[in-house]
Amino acid sequence: xxxxxxxxxxxxxxxxxxxEVLESLNPATGEVVGTYPVHDEEAVAEAVARAxxxxxxxxxxxxxxxxxxxxxxxxxxxxxxxxxxxLMHAETGKPTDDARxxxxxxxxxxxxxxxxxxxxxxxxxVRTGPLAMNLAAxxxxxxxxVIGVIGPxxxxxxxxxxxxxxxxxxxxxxxFKPSEHSPGVGAWIAExxxxxxxxxxxLQVVTGFGPTGAALCRSGVDKVAFTGSTATxxxxxxxxxxxxxxxxxxxxxxxxxxxxxxxxxxxxxxxVAFGAMGNAGQTCVGIERAYVTEKVFDAFVDRVATxxxxxxxxxxxxxQLGPITMPSQVEIIRKHITDxxxxxxxxxxxxxxxxxxxxxxxVVLTDVPEDSAAMTEETFGPTITINRVRxxxxxxxxxxxxxxxxxxxxxxxxxxxxxxxxxxxRSGMTSINSVQTYAMVGALPFGGLGDSGFGRxxxxxxxxEFAAAKSIARQKYRMPLPxxxxxxxxxxxxxxxxxxRLLHGRGR
Ligand code: NDP
Numbered sequence: 001x002x003x004x005x006x007x008x009x010x011x012x013x014x015x016x017x018x019x020e021v022l023e024s025l026n027p028a029t030g031e032v033v034g035t036y037p038v039h040d041e042e043a044v045a046e047a048v049a050r051a052x053x054x055x056x057x058x059x060x061x062x063x064x065x066x067x068x069x070x071x072x073x074x075x076x077x078x079x080x081x082x083x084x085x086x087l088m089h090a091e092t093g094k095p096t097d098d099a100r101x102x103x104x105x106x107x108x109x110x111x112x113x114x115x116x117x118x119x120x121x122x123x124x125x126v127r128t129g130p131l132a133m134n135l136a137a138x139x140x141x142x143x144x145x146v147i148g149v150i151g152p153x154x155x156x157x158x159x160x161x162x163x164x165x166x167x168x169x170x171x172x173x174x175x176f177k178p179s180e181h182s183p184g185v186g187a188w189i190a191e192x193x194x195x196x197x198x199x200x201x202x203l204q205v206v207t208g209f210g211p212t213g214a215a216l217c218r219s220g221v222d223k224v225a226f227t228g229s230t231a232t233x234x235x236x237x238x239x240x241x242x243x244x245x246x247x248x249x250x251x252x253x254x255x256x257x258x259x260x261x262x263x264x265x266x267x268x269x270x271x272v273a274f275g276a277m278g279n280a281g282q283t284c285v286g287i288e289r290a291y292v293t294e295k296v297f298d299a300f301v302d303r304v305a306t307x308x309x310x311x312x313x314x315x316x317x318x319x320q321l322g323p324i325t326m327p328s329q330v331e332i333i334r335k336h337i338t339d340x341x342x343x344x345x346x347x348x349x350x351x352x353x354x355x356x357x358x359x360x361x362x363v364v365l366t367d368v369p370e371d372s373a374a375m376t377e378e379t380f381g382p383t384i385t386i387n388r389v390r391x392x393x394x395x396x397x398x399x400x401x402x403x404x405x406x407x408x409x410x411x412x413x414x415x416x417x418x419x420x421x422x423x424x425x426r427s428g429m430t431s432i433n434s435v436q437t438y439a440m441v442g443a444l445p446f447g448g449l450g451d452s453g454f455g456r457x458x459x460x461x462x463x464x465e466f467a468a469a470k471s472i473a474r475q476k477y478r479m480p481l482p483x484x485x486x487x488x489x490x491x492x493x494x495x496x497x498x499x500x501r502l503l504h505g506r507g508r
Pocket of ligand 1: 150151152153154155159177181208209210211212213214215217228229230231232233235236239251252253283284285326378406448452
């Protein structure tokens with residue numbers, strides 16, 4: 001498949017500078033999937049200037065009309081889902097059904113953001129309290145203006161749409177810089193949105209490498225929503241600091257699953273194997289560590305090993321795991337596996353020989369030292385480490401002993417135990433008796449702690465990230481006591497202090 005970007009057919013490409021181009025390559029074959037312009041600082045600034053005007057128009061449409069447009073976009077995505085899945089497969093190597101599933105997640109988020117924006121962000125009255133009883137107060141959340149979205153390649157539609165749909169629903173225009181590995185999906189997103197919103201370039205795409213992303217950070221956008229590695233997140237934050245541009249950082253993870261004695265081992269193994277190895281392990285909320293209690297350890301490892309050994313890897317139509325999308329990641333995966341084995345970890349399935357670029361075959365490691373790279377750094381490959389623990393206390397302590405804090409999971413038949421553990425796990429999201437399911441729920445905020453970043457996409461918090469609270473206090477009548485006035489007298493203060501002591505100074 002070869003898709004050469006038609007630079008005139010989308011709003012995204014209209015001001016491409018002549019010269020440098022970006023080739024999007026099929027990671028399985030090396031074939032050129034498409035060519036895209038490298039947008040320089042000037043081109044990015046032009047896109048943001050266009051977005052600024054579009055933002056005024058878009059925010060003026062109001063919640064209901066924006067909802068209609070977003071739902072029209074959603075229907076276009078549904079209609080063209082097969083074409084998108086083929087493009088995602090070509091650019092990232094992921095199986096087309098995984099691409100469809102990911103797109104379904106994006107569709108759910110467009111729908112949720114469109115339908116809930118008014119309720120979450122629209123004006124609402126708030127209580128004023130006895131000392132301000134002469135006021136009528138309200139709060140509403142106003143769009144920030146133009147949002148710069150910088151996205152990764154591993155979930156090239158679900159991840160950016162998690163920011164884009166919420167930013168748009170809140171009334172902002174968006175300039176999106178997709179990864180150099182998935183510019184075609186980025187252009188496709190803007191092109192389909194333009195079908196629903198042809199009047200103004202409300203969603204534009206700029207393509208290129210890191211410097212294009214850095215130019216977007218410096219362009220004067222009102223906020224940057226970055227998703228990518230922790231290392232790049234730090235650079236993005238430093239660049240945004242130059243102009244005091246606020247930023248959301250959705251970065252990497254080292255997610256753990258805890259499997260308790262009373263867990264349904266068959267269900268846990270099935271979900272954990274997919275959670276670790278689906279998308280060839282290139283998932284920010286991929287399960288990379290499993291802590292399993294003694295009693296069920298062997299049964300769990302056996303079952304995960306059987307599933308992992310049966311996974312079909314390759315570029316063929318029925319493959320369940322595709323290639324490693326980013327060639328430089330292959331060496332990191334190899335290093336983690338080799339280090340774990342050299343330091344006493346057992347390779348139950350595969351081993352260093354499983355790394356056969358551009359593919360990595362499933363690897364299951366057990367008894368891996370807690371301070372090895374495979375336990376502390378993001379591996380981002382189809383590997384899992386499974387370590388035994390005495391009890392759930394040890395499991396929670398080890399799961400939390402990471403500088404990341406993105407997702408986590410717990411398997412137990414006891415709901416109360418599961419809820420208690422979920423609350424104690426230091427991560428932004430936890431799934432119980434399932435993995436990664438929170439990502440598909442529109443109403444649930446998504447984001448991390450520590451090296452996994454800060455800020456939230458999805459849900460009400462995700463809408464508010466792209467809006468500013470506007471508080472209005474309207475005086476209905478003058479207070480008998482002139483407190484905020486030079487007419488204030490000591491007797492007025494005496495009276496007000498008496499009221500304050502009565503209201504707030506009593507009790508224990
Ligand atoms: P990178 O950090 O390499 O890149 C992310 C984006 O940042 C890309 O568009 C990249 O452009 C751009 N970029 C690179 N340098 C700069 C710069 N100096 N200034 C501004 N932008 C820049 O991440 P990957 O694309 O490799 O994505 C994988 C990572 O993303 C993993 O760590 C994964 O865990 C994380 N991730 C986190 C998610 C979350 O929600 N928390 C979800 C999905 C992934 P270019 O590609 O052209 O270099």
